[in-house]
Amino acid sequence: MNNRFLDAMNFRRACRDFDPAKPVNEEELNYILEVGRLSPSSMGMEQWHFLVARGDAMKKKLRAACNDQKQVEQASVVVVILAKTADIHPDSPRFREILHARFGTQWEKRLAYYRSYYDKVNPAEWSVAQCHLAAANMMTGAAFIGIDSCPVGAFDPAKLMETVGADPGRYVPALVIPFGHRAIEPKPRTRLAFEEVVTLLD
Ligand SMILES: Cc1cc2nc3c(=O)[nH]c(=O)nc-3n(C[C@H](O)[C@H](O)[C@H](O)COP(=O)(O)O)c2cc1C
Numbered sequence: 001m002n003n004r005f006l007d008a009m010n011f012r013r014a015c016r017d018f019d020p021a022k023p024v025n026e027e028e029l030n031y032i033l034e035v036g037r038l039s040p041s042s043m044g045m046e047q048w049h050f051l052v053a054r055g056d057a058m059k060k061k062l063r064a065a066c067n068d069q070k071q072v073e074q075a076s077v078v079v080v081i082l083a084k085t086a087d088i089h090p091d092s093p094r095f096r097e098i099l100h101a102r103f104g105t106q107w108e109k110r111l112a113y114y115r116s117y118y119d120k121v122n123p124a125e126w127s128v129a130q131c132h133l134a135a136a137n138m139m140t141g142a143a144f145i146g147i148d149s150c151p152v153g154a155f156d157p158a159k160l161m162e163t164v165g166a167d168p169g170r171y172v173p174a175l176v177i178p179f180g181h182r183a184i185e186p187k188p189r190t191r192l193a194f195e196e197v198v199t200l201l202d
Contacts, residue, residue, distance in 0.1 A: 012143035013186040014150045018074040022181035029077055035141035039134040045088050047127040048134050051080040051164050065160040066176055071150050075178030080164055081135055082171035083127035090115045124172045131174030142179055152176040
């Protein structure tokens with residue numbers, strides 16, 4: 001089976017050594033961001049906001065906020081995904097605007113349904129989980145066009161928020177993703193066996 005999606009899955013590795021001389025161009029970057037924007041999200045709330053860093057000074061500061069991980073500074077572009085907290089609250093003005101636009105006269109019915117769900121989850125964790133879906137799509141989408149990435153979750157949340165100037169009353173940081181081109185080939189991949197991670201039910 002010729003499967004280009006699987007090829008991209010196999011190509012994608014957590015890249016810790018980017019070639020600083022090989023950039024991600026504007027068109028490629030916009031494609032990666034669009035893949036993120038089109039991702040699925042619980043209740044269709046699009047809980048993400050994408051911050052894009054290309055300048056050397058900002059990438060250096062982001063590296064410091066990410067436990068000094070060098071790939072964050074080496075990469076051509078770094079996307080910081082923020083997870084919304086305030087704007088997904090059922091009483092927030094932005095949430096109400098979205099409901100009106102999408103559901104018209106049915107908005108109050110939808111609000112009641114949303115609130116009953118929202119009240120049962122940890123909102124910040126729920127929001128971050130959706131951002132991770134967008135992140136996975138962006139990394140696989142990048143791999144599809146031969147661009148490398150590394151999901152970076154080891155960061156100092158307060159330092160990261162301060163570095164990017166984000167309001168902690170509105171967001172929590174979800175993930176940092178440097179994108180670029182690998183400088184060296186990665187070590188062979190390790191994965192648990194198919195049989196260990198898959199159970200067929202009757
Ligand atoms: C949520 C998340 C956070 C991660 N954080 C880091 C990180 O801070 N630094 C890093 O080098 N790799 C990080 N990784 C990458 C994993 O270590 C890597 O995906 C895993 O070892 C499997 O390797 P592969 O991606 O090359 O298949 C993270 C992965 C995920 C999904």
